[in-house]
Amino acid sequence: MIGKLTTYIANNAGFTRYLKNTSWLMAEKILRLLIALSVGVWVTRYLGPEQFGVLSYAQSFVGIFAALSSLGLNDIIIRELVKSQDQKDVILGSSFGLQTLGSTIIMLILTISIFLNDNDALTNKIIIILGLLTFVNSFTVISSYFHSLVQSKYFAVTGLVGVFISALLKIYFILGGYSLIFFVYVLAFDVIFLTAGLIWFYTKSGQSLLAWRFSWKMAMSLLKDAWPLILSGIIVSIYMKIDQVMIKEFMGNSSVGQYSAAVRLSEAWYFIPTIICSSLFPAIINAKIKSEELYMSRLQKLYNLMVVLGAVVILPVLLLSDWMIGILYGEAFSQSAGVLDIHILGSVFVFLGVANQKWFISENFQAYNIICLGFGMVVNVILNIVLIPALGIMGAAYATLISQFVASVLAPVFFKKTRGSFFMMLRALFFVQIFKDRKIV
Structure with missing residues (x-):
């Protein structure tokens, strides 16, 4: 496999240029x-x-x-x-x-x-x-x-x-x-x-x-x-950004600090799907030109990969969140651990959302992408208003998790043209295609 990859790179100067x-x-x-x-x-x-x-x-x-x-x-x-x-x-x-x-x-x-x-x-x-x-x-x-x-x-x-x-x-x-x-x-x-x-x-x-x-x-x-x-x-x-602004208005600066400390650890990994999806996007476009079957296969594998990568990020954090917060931030940020446990779960939806945005672009469905993001924004604002007074910074974390699921995964099901991506993401989330093919990419 490595030998084939080396040969391919050596024979494709243009590819090497973009890789560098x-x-x-x-x-x-x-x-x-x-x-x-x-x-x-x-x-x-x-x-x-x-x-x-x-x-x-x-x-x-x-x-x-x-x-x-x-x-x-x-x-x-x-x-x-x-x-x-x-x-x-x-x-x-x-x-x-x-x-x-x-x-x-x-x-x-x-x-x-x-x-x-x-x-x-x-x-x-x-x-x-x-x-x-x-x-x-x-x-x-x-x-x-x-x-x-x-x-x-x-x-x-x-x-x-x-x-x-x-x-x-x-x-x-x-x-x-x-x-x-x-x-x-x-x-x-x-x-x-x-x-x-x-x-x-x-x-x-x-x-x-x-x-x-x-x-x-x-x-x-x-x-x-x-x-x-x-x-x-x-x-x-x-x-x-609205969650941190609303926490300040409802609870004060200290609560914003507790919440932000967890969020920064959780969001530190968001560059991974962005770079991977940008690198694989040309392969998706080329597949669309060649055949619909190859196109859909590569898309499904991309969604599968995003879920696996999300799981790789989430599991260690869930197991070590208390230890991580204690070692990194100290006792003063003890409330951040609970927020991190909830907020990190949304990573898999963010990863899928980045991949799905590439699908929106390839299908020229940018308008639907805006609508889906709009759904997520509205849900996020409403949930923050309801949950922050009731649950504090944990409420803001739940609001973010739910709104990320709505914007990235659920919203496409409401439109006939985008419904296909919803089912592909659903198969990825339940590892259906991974177990069927026994491979990710």
Whole structure:
């Protein structure tokens, strides 16, 4: 098997090029995970539930509006750059202008909100700092340029260096007994350093930011294609962040800290299905071209793989959650273990959801994807309102678990065109096809 794979790679230079490109991104993700499980955990333990809750609440509050900054343009930019390299400066300039406009809207919303809420001055200061960083993020359109040229290493290298430096800064601040705001400055450093690195590599490659040109015609064309992604991005932002905002309103910062500590451990693995499904997506598309039978077979195997990977993540966490929380965070975060037990169960639904999104794209059913995510968002908000006052942070965990099942697995059953994916996911969840074929892929 390994010999065949080696021969295949050797005979396919294009495949090798894309594999190397992906390996840079994978390396960056893995390093970020390792640092999150070491330095990030140390920071959480140092800050304690109350201060960590303040930071998590501010990040979640700003994160709800984050989709207005990126406008779902990243993949659209890559597609347009691949198609029309001669229009590079217009595409990048128009995208940058749109994302800057989106950041301006975010800042208006955040500014109004701080006058209407009852947050303390520090929380509002952190919200404003994080909001201002969305303007800096507009320059990450440059990363789309490098992705379009299959040169993701520039993005990854900058990210790797930035992560290493920020880790050292966090350790220095912990050992020096610095306050919460300095860790917020490290978050700002991460964004600014990544942007500066991208600009440096961009100019080093012979390009110039001064050549960028904004075109309303190009901007409208980009928005026309991106609006479903903008809408789904807003839905996902609310879906993923609203629980921590609502916990703050119902229970306070300390409870947010307890909940967020567990969630960060649970969500640390979400990059796995994203990278695997993106890598296997071309094989799914090729199968669709060749035959319907091969297409459906590969889809089923992809769903099977997602369930198995989900189980591999879930089982050790369920067995070791109390020990993990105690070792990583300490006694102060004892409530996080119960949340982790519940929240981690949703991983299998998230993994299936990532795979199912690829099916939506291959069938050109993006509108159904938005509706399914919308179902999940509505269920999540309603359950949080009902369960948090009754069960506390455990209620928020149950709300997330149920809404993830609804959005990823259950919602497709309500539409005739998407019902087939529901049954494939159901077979995967009950290991029907795995036991039948006795193989995963």
